[in-house]
Amino acid sequence: MGPEGWYFSGEGGSLTEDPLHGFKKLKELYLKADPDYTGRYTVPVLWDKKADVLVNNESLEIIRMLYLEFDEFLPAHLREENRPGKGLYPPQLRAEIDVMNEWVYNTVNNGVYKVGFSKSQKAYDENIYPLFASLDRLEEHLSHRKPFLFGDSITEADIRLYTTLARFDVAYHSVFQCNLKSIRHDYPRLHAWLRRLYWDQDQEGPLRAAFYRTTEPNISRYALGYADSRWKIVLESQGPLVVPAGPLVLMEPL
Numbered sequence: 001m002g003p004e005g006w007y008f009s010g011e012g013g014s015l016t017e018d019p020l021h022g023f024k025k026l027k028e029l030y031l032k033a034d035p036d037y038t039g040r041y042t043v044p045v046l047w048d049k050k051a052d053v054l055v056n057n058e059s060l061e062i063i064r065m066l067y068l069e070f071d072e073f074l075p076a077h078l079r080e081e082n083r084p085g086k087g088l089y090p091p092q093l094r095a096e097i098d099v100m101n102e103w104v105y106n107t108v109n110n111g112v113y114k115v116g117f118s119k120s121q122k123a124y125d126e127n128i129y130p131l132f133a134s135l136d137r138l139e140e141h142l143s144h145r146k147p148f149l150f151g152d153s154i155t156e157a158d159i160r161l162y163t164t165l166a167r168f169d170v171a172y173h174s175v176f177q178c179n180l181k182s183i184r185h186d187y188p189r190l191h192a193w194l195r196r197l198y199w200d201q202d203q204e205g206p207l208r209a210a211f212y213r214t215t216e217p218n219i220s221r222y223a224l225g226y227a228d229s230r231w232k233i234v235l236e237s238q239g240p241l242v243v244p245a246g247p248l249v250l251m252e253p254l
């Protein structure tokens with residue numbers, strides 16, 4: 001991120017510029033879509049190339065759009081309804097997935113931010129215990145539902161939890177002070193689940209190495225990214241930015 005937010009740096013797999021307009025900054029895309037926009041310039045962004053407009057910037061909505069809204073355009077064997085377990089948001093599991101999404105979002109996905117961006121001891125104390133209570137609950141959940149959160153096939157619930165757990169030991173534990181426990185030392189089932197997703201490198205298999213391909217190129221930068229955000233938000237850019245070095249091993253072997 002630069003002073004004006006995300007930009008196309010050409011580093012770490014990023015393009016050097018926006019391939020549609022040649023823009024250098026994400027901000028320019030937001031303003032192209034709406035010149036009066038005054039909010040934050042956040043990622044992710046879903047852009048409609050034909051209408052040349054920003055469609056959505058909420059990750060939870062975008063992931064559903066990507067696997068539900070375009071299904072009819074795919075060859076039959078790739079459609080959600082024909083995938084193992086009937087896809088990422090199968091009709092028979094929707095109610096259960098929605099219930100889990102709700103508490104996992106509030107206490108885990110968003111919970112780490114509530115802890116890491118807390119501006120008082122009180123706010124920190126109020127959020128750290130619910131975060132770890134939910135990790136305990138997920139660890140327990142995996143004792144009877146496995147290998148994935150809802151059985152044999154991966155669902156949206158796995159994807160949403162993965163994004164937080166892949167960052168947990170390498171960033172949230174140290175930078176966001178989410179340090180009652182770590183995934184690798186205290187949660188054997190969650191740790192096994194995380195490594196199973198991360199280390200899958202089968203390009204043809206059901207996961208198509210998606211987790212490894214999207215995590216590994218950036219995992220060594222997570223601590224810096226979150227330290228920088230916390231420095232800006234909590235420390236209001238005052239004093240030095242110091243990034244913790246550990247853990248030595250970013251993701252333990254399978």
Ligand SMILES: N[C@@H](CCC(=O)N[C@@H](CS)C(=O)NCC(=O)O)C(=O)O
Pocket residue numbers: 005006040041042043044057058059060
């Ligand atoms: N509701 C959004 C939040 C997105 C968000 O906060 N993204 C962060 C990075 S994880 C960002 O782009 N921050 C840039 C900024 O706030 O300037 C979502 O989850 O999709």
